[in-house]
Amino acid sequence: AQSVSQHNHHVILSEAASLELGCNYSYGGTVNLFWYVQYPGQHLQLLLKYFSGDPLVKGIKGFEAEFIKSKFSFNLRKPSVQWSDTAEYFCAVIPDTGRRALTFGSGTRLQVQP
Amino acid sequence: EADIYQTPRYLVIGTGKKITLECSQTMGHDKMYWYQQDPGMELHLIHYSYGVNSTEKGDLSSESTVSRIRTEHFPLTLESARPSHTSQYLCASSESITNTGELFFGEGSRLTVL
Numbered sequence: 643a644q645s646v647s648q649h650n651h652h653v654i655l656s657e658a659a660s661l662e663l664g665c666n667y668s669y670g671g672t673v674n675l676f677w678y679v680q681y682p683g684q685h686l687q688l689l690l691k692y693f694s695g696d697p698l699v700k701g702i703k704g705f706e707a708e709f710i711k712s713k714f715s716f717n718l719r720k721p722s723v724q725w726s727d728t729a730e731y732f733c734a735v736i737p738d739t740g741r742r743a744l745t746f747g748s749g750t751r752l753q754v755q756p
Numbered sequence: 757e758a759d760i761y762q763t764p765r766y767l768v769i770g771t772g773k774k775i776t777l778e779c780s781q782t783m784g785h786d787k788m789y790w791y792q793q794d795p796g797m798e799l800h801l802i803h804y805s806y807g808v809n810s811t812e813k814g815d816l817s818s819e820s821t822v823s824r825i826r827t828e829h830f831p832l833t834l835e836s837a838r839p840s841h842t843s844q845y846l847c848a849s850s851e852s853i854t855n856t857g858e859l860f861f862g863e864g865s866r867l868t869v870l
Contacts, residue, residue, distance in 0.1 A: 643815070651796065676858070686846065686861040732799065743789060743814065744859055746799040 644669035646735050648747035655723050656755050663718040663750050665707075665733030672738035675716040677707055678746075681729045689731070692716065703727070725756045759783055762847050762862035769837055770870050777832045777865045779847035788830040789859065791846040792816060799846065805830055837869045 647666045655661060667673065677689040690701025697709040707718045716733060733747040760781040769775055781788065786807045791799040791814075801814030805824040819841070820834050830849075834841055844866045848859040 646798070678859075678861075685863040686848075686859075688858055691858060743801050743804050745801070745815070746791075748796065748798040751796075 644673065644735050644737055644745050646733050646745055646747035648731075648733055648750050650750045651748070652751045652753070654753045654755065657725055658722045659754075661718070661720040661723045661727070661752070663731055663733075663752070665716045665718065665747060667714050667716065667733075667735045667745075669714075669735065669737055673735045674738065675707075675709060676734040676736075676744065677701065677705070677716075677718050678732045678734060679729050680732070680749075686732065689718070723752075723754050725754045728752060728754045760847060760849055760860050760862040762845075762865050764865060765863060766866050766868075768868045768870065771836075771838055773837050773869075775834050775837055775867070777845055777847075777867070779830045779832070779862060780828050781830075781849045781860070782828060783849060783851075783860065784827065785849035785851055785860070786827065787850045788824065789848045789850075790814075790820075790822060790830070790832050791848065792818065793844045793846055793864070803832065837867075839869045842867060842869050 645668045649664045675692040678686045679689045680686045692699045692709045700706045705720050730749045730751050732749045734744045736744050763778045788805045790803040792802050793799045800816035802818040803822040805811045844864050846864045847862040850859050
């Protein structure tokens with residue numbers, strides 16, 4: 643079965659700082675990869691996704707993520723964070739075959755200070 | 757904006773009570789899911805359904821049960837609630853045609869069992 647590790651549990655940044663959140667997965671086959679975001683008091687929503695092709699994918703609100711297959715990683719980045727980026731971020735993976743259900747990481751709580 | 761609704765949003769009940777968490781979606785999605793989320797922890801899949809009259813247990817063992825009599829409705833039931841059931845329960849759905857794994861989430865039901 644696949645698993646997802648997010649090593650940063652809580653990150654505190656000042657506005658305009660650069661962000662990188664780590665995500666590693668374990669699965670031997672082909673996967674689709676996602677980052678979801680949960681703003682305070684709101685439901686989980688999709689930030690960006692990778693299925694195939696260019697390993698650098700761009701999402702909403704200036705976020706991007708790079709899939710490095712050799713490292714089983716899908717790190718999330720943003721060059722300059724804003725206070726409104728304060729949220730919890732979840733990495734998720736789904737295998738390309740077999741049972742098709744998302745497996746989530748434990749999440750990273752990002753706090754951006756004005 | 758995703759059209760998936762969960763009720764109740766918050767529920768506080770006593771031990772031994774029977775409860776049903778409702779989940780409805782108006783997108784015509786065949787696939788629906790229930791995840792359990794504790795603070796600071798990953799989302800754990802507890803049930804999923806690929807269509808009417810189809811239900812499967814997820815990765816995390818759960819004493820809850822689900823039913824899928826109608827496409828749009830995927831309720832979760834606890835016959836006899838216990839304090840260990842205290843958690844947030846998230847319902848989600850996805851398209852079956854594209855089968856990409858992208859999920860649309862409800863706002864969650866936060867259950868507290870005293």
